[in-house]
Amino acid sequence: MTASASAAPRPSDRPAEAGVPTLAADATLRFVRDGYAFGIRGYRDVGADAFRTRLMGRSVVVARGAEAAHVFGAGGFRRSGAIPRSTMHLLQDEGSVQALEGERHRERRALMTEFAEGGRGTLVSLFRSEWEAEVEKSRGVRVKLLDLASVALARAALRWVGLALPADEEKEIAADLRSMIDHAASVGPVNWAARTRRRRMEDWAGGLIDDARAHGENVTIVGRLAHHEEDGRRLDTAVAAVELLNLLRPVVAVARFVAFAAHALHHHPDWKARIGEGAESSTRWMADEVRRFYPFFPVIGGVATDPFRLHGVDFPAGQWMLLDLYGTDHSPHLWRQPDAFDPFRFADASPKAIVAQGAGEGLGAHRCPGELATSDLVAAALSLLVSGRPYEVPIQDLRISLRRIPAQPESGMAVIFA
Numbered sequence: 001m002t003a004s005a006s007a008a009p010r011p012s013d014r015p016a017e018a019g020v021p022t023l024a025a026d027a028t029l030r031f032v033r034d035g036y037a038f039g040i041r042g043y044r045d046v047g048a049d050a051f052r053t054r055l056m057g058r059s060v061v062v063a064r065g066a067e068a069a070h071v072f073g074a075g076g077f078r079r080s081g082a083i084p085r086s087t088m089h090l091l092q093d094e095g096s097v098q099a100l101e102g103e104r105h106r107e108r109r110a111l112m113t114e115f116a117e118g119g120r121g122t123l124v125s126l127f128r129s130e131w132e133a134e135v136e137k138s139r140g141v142r143v144k145l146l147d148l149a150s151v152a153l154a155r156a157a158l159r160w161v162g163l164a165l166p167a168d169e170e171k172e173i174a175a176d177l178r179s180m181i182d183h184a185a186s187v188g189p190v191n192w193a194a195r196t197r198r199r200r201m202e203d204w205a206g207g208l209i210d211d212a213r214a215h216g217e218n219v220t221i222v223g224r225l226a227h228h229e230e231d232g233r234r235l236d237t238a239v240a241a242v243e244l245l246n247l248l249r250p251v252v253a254v255a256r257f258v259a260f261a262a263h264a265l266h267h268h269p270d271w272k273a274r275i276g277e278g279a280e281s282s283t284r285w286m287a288d289e290v291r292r293f294y295p296f297f298p299v300i301g302g303v304a305t306d307p308f309r310l311h312g313v314d315f316p317a318g319q320w321m322l323l324d325l326y327g328t329d330h331s332p333h334l335w336r337q338p339d340a341f342d343p344f345r346f347a348d349a350s351p352k353a354i355v356a357q358g359a360g361e362g363l364g365a366h367r368c369p370g371e372l373a374t375s376d377l378v379a380a381a382l383s384l385l386v387s388g389r390p391y392e393v394p395i396q397d398l399r400i401s402l403r404r405i406p407a408q409p410e411s412g413m414a415v416i417f418a
């Protein structure tokens with residue numbers, strides 16, 4: 001990986017691949033084997049940017065690229081029934097914004113966007129102070145940035161939604177939020193254990209919603225969720241609790257991008273120097289390149305509510321589709337030298353082309369409302385890493401396996417702060 005200057009990304013001159021060939025009768029084992037590279041290897045094998053296959057016995061279309069992102073992001077794909085229940089229960093849940101469609105989705109999404117986008121300045125400044133406090137505590141000892149950032153982000157998120165908890169409770173909540181992310185793609189006992197923790201968290205969050213209602217507290221994010229009305233009725237306690245977790249959990253998930261940001265700084269010291277010079281654009285470009293380049297969500301799934309057309313082929317309502325996020329962010333038709341880490345590409349490319357956090361525009365889409373907050377948090381982490389307390393990176397395994405979902409630097413990106 002080198003940080004070479006390159007011209008702006010532009011769609012390649014190659015015409016869009018026509019057709020949606022069949023990859024294999026059932027590709028479940030390939031998915032398990034290839035992880036994030038599942039789509040990329042499939043497109044190579046069929047010679048197109050989309051293919052049909054079966055996963056766990058179910059017919060699916062897997063696709064990357066601008067057309068696929070446009071088709072998928074335009075709406076018309078429901079999320080319920082589109083990802084395994086084991087994952088659904090750790091990340092989202094029935095009745096939550098992601099499981100809704102149509103008018104009810106738009107209304108709930110407007111509220112979540114107001115919190116995630118409108119409130120991101122406060123979140124970032126809370127994160128900065130929690131980070132600095134954690135760094136001071138860790139001086140002189142080897143610490144994994146993935147752990148340190150998770151704790152700092154969890155504390156910041158709890159204060160952001162309006163909670164002041166005893167240190168012990170905060171620690172437990174931080175660990176539970178982290179566990180939902182770490183085990184989202186797991187199956188069997190590990191997943192069940194994480195789901196048990198999740199249910200415990202839902203009970204805890206439900207208690208907070210009840211308390212806010214009992215005390216008429218409607219100022220903080222917890223209070224506003226507790227008093228939010230749809231069709232003239234307050235949300236069910238369980239649904240408001242899930243939405244509270246849908247704000248807390250992904251903030252903690254940003255810790256992976258923070259660890260990746262440190263990984264990128266380590267491998268590209270020239271960018272450390274650029275950010276150190278204080279140019280805001282360098283920090284922003286690098287934050288966006290971290291979100292594009294490093295693996296996070298491999299795919300997002302949807303079940304078509306209407307017939308749709310992709311690469312000249314018509315598909316019926318009911319068709320299951322996976323939009324390949326990693327494959328799109330690494331598509332040679334969209335990004336020049338997609339496998340090179342090169343923040344300069346954002347000098348004249350829009351970060352909106354990144355699909356790491358979903359596709360689509362506006363209130364009707366399911367695209368992540370926390371995208372700007374994520375970008376701001378990663379930018380803040382980059383400036384804290386470059387201009388904050390100096391650190392060294394001890395010898396460790398810095399490889400990132402594309403088979404491990406969610407991915408991370410093998411040794412958690414360990415550092416020692418001076």
Ligand code: HEM
Pocket residue numbers: 079097098099109112116246247248250251253254255257296297300301356357358359365366367368369370371373374
């Ligand atoms: C690590 C950073 C993050 C990643 C990788 C991420 C990823 C995603 C993706 C891929 C989706 C779209 C799912 C789909 O279309 O089916 C999504 C939706 C969502 N994200 Fe994020 N997200 C992140 C950070 C955040 C943050 C910081 C927040 C809030 C503070 C947030 C809140 C949400 C919500 C509420 C949805 C559901 C939106 C809807 O269905 O309309 N995310 N996220």
